Amino acid sequence: MATSAKPAAKRGARQPSLAQLRAFAAVAEHLHFRDAAAAIGMSQPALSGAVSALEETLGVTLLERTTRKVLLSSAGARLAVRARAVLDEVGALMEEADAVRAPFTGALRLGVIPTVAPYLLPTFIGLVHEKYPDLDLQVHEEQTSSLIEGLGAGRLDLLLLAVPLGVPGVTELPVFDEDFVLVTPLDHWLGGREGIPREALRELNLLLLDEGHCLRDQALDICREAGRADAPVTTTAAGLSTLVQLVAGGLGVTLLPRTAVRVETSRSNQLLTGYFADPAPTRRVALAMRTGAARAAEYEALAAALRGAAKPLPVRVL
Amino acid sequence: MATSAKPAAKRGARQPSLAQLRAFAAVAEHLHFRDAAAAIGMSQPALSGAVSALEETLGVTLLERTTRKVLLSSAGARLAVRARAVLDEVGALMEEADAVRAPFTGALRLGVIPTVAPYLLPTFIGLVHEKYPDLDLQVHEEQTSSLIEGLGAGRLDLLLLAVPLGVPGVTELPVFDEDFVLVTPLDHWLGGREGIPREALRELNLLLLDEGHCLRDQALDICREAGRADAPVTTTAAGLSTLVQLVAGGLGVTLLPRTAVRVETSRSNQLLTGYFADPAPTRRVALAMRTGAARAAEYEALAAALRGAAKPLPVRVL
DNA sequence: AGGACTGATAGCTAGTTCCGATCAACACGA
């Protein structure tokens, strides 16, 4: 209404500038003007003025400052979150601009779970090097919970893991479904059979991975669905290779995802693989990214390429 | 890598300014420089320069311009979404600053569904006028789908309706649960009874509201849960008052939320109310806001106040 | 061919931002 354009009084409710928001966000983080100024590469007086100007335009006291220390007012704490959100959004915009200018270049920080990494990474890395040679692939092998945390914190860009995750803000790009198979010692009564009913799981001495591996939880779920009441765990192992060696040693049987079978069972001649009756228990392997990620289009292209590369594997491509 | 910090060439990959983003967003919306310039209150040359500068800093061609028309490049379309997101965040920040500076003042655009409005609004309006006299309450009565659309579009700030909605991005603040009661003509065999089993609904000639009212869907759900297979609908009405008049006229029975009973049944002496056996069918009434709304704290306070004001009503306050 | 519209450019002005230097208030140690 009465918003005159030209003279604008002096403190006419103007818009905050990004520099002001950046200054405020830095102070809110460091709670120290000089450190904050150094962190964002401006002088302390400039930062001091920027924050004051922001308080002026917003009409809100953001900081309680004494000459000895700085703390956020309650309003400041709320608005610091907003300021950070704005800056993140700007960062996403610039990142997307970079991606548009030069797609499939730069760093791609990929997180992979241990029960997928050894079997699918050769395919994935080969694919990236061939189709996107300018992409600098940095692989991090961690467990699911750590990967999701890293994705949310911006430490990772893309995950390769078992889904569904059911995490808000994370978009899953399915790649394939693969069956679980039963790995047994040579002399086991289920060794090498096909059409094994799931109910057989009720009676087996099943070896599992350590806590934290999603494969462990999936195996327990499968047992529960098969009607097993007790926890089958007596021994656990840190990796699938170890697990298979325990099976070869006769300590029990285990479930292996189909893509892991060739690599893991070829190391020993003391093993047999058994296949479940349809519908066999499965897990879904997918890529996962932050919803609305700047490079979403590239990640989707990667997912499509990975589906193509998975065609020769003994899986059901999605 | 070779990003030198100090000299920064001349076009050193700087940060876009908010003014530039605003300019670009306006052009993306209008696809017309002069109109866009007028819309954001700056001159056409200034806007032209701002967009050019943005393209320069991002290193991306945002617009395909001929002298006769402007269209977004594909990169421009993607980045326009980001730009809009940044500006929305800034808007939220300023709005939150306003809210901090003067909570419970200014306009509050409240959307209410027709089956709640007549019975709860007197309470709500009274509450607002008493506790928050500076709040300018603007009420809009619409059906649920329209309200949710308006909330998402920023046309409305807060909704008062039946939940759960299950809409992402919308946060529900439950207020109370209320029973449904059965309204019948005087001579109906269920008239005035208590402990009515739900199964009675299977055989009744139930009158419903028109399509689009959530109360209609809830009534149909209740019938389905009661084991009724066919659709009970023969006649429909545009409002609860009409519905009750039809009942009084002997055309059938209907379900009414408990808060509506006093107002609607007092208009006729041809009506009786029947109560269901525990657990009676219920609906939950709640406030709903955009998740992360700038004035979330105020809306939560309003919800709490509304719960207090609902204590005298025949409902279960949450 | 003329007129009317488009976005781009030029030149100028005003406002803003930034820095270095400095100040005033406070905390801590001797």
Add this chain to the structure above:
DNA sequence: TCGTGTTGATCGGAACTAGCTATCAGTCCT
């Protein structure tokens, strides 16, 4: 109690940015 170092705020001047008005050049319609 009195230095001494550290804190954020202030000052004055230089550099830059962004905005405006006026104008230009290309395109479409009549």
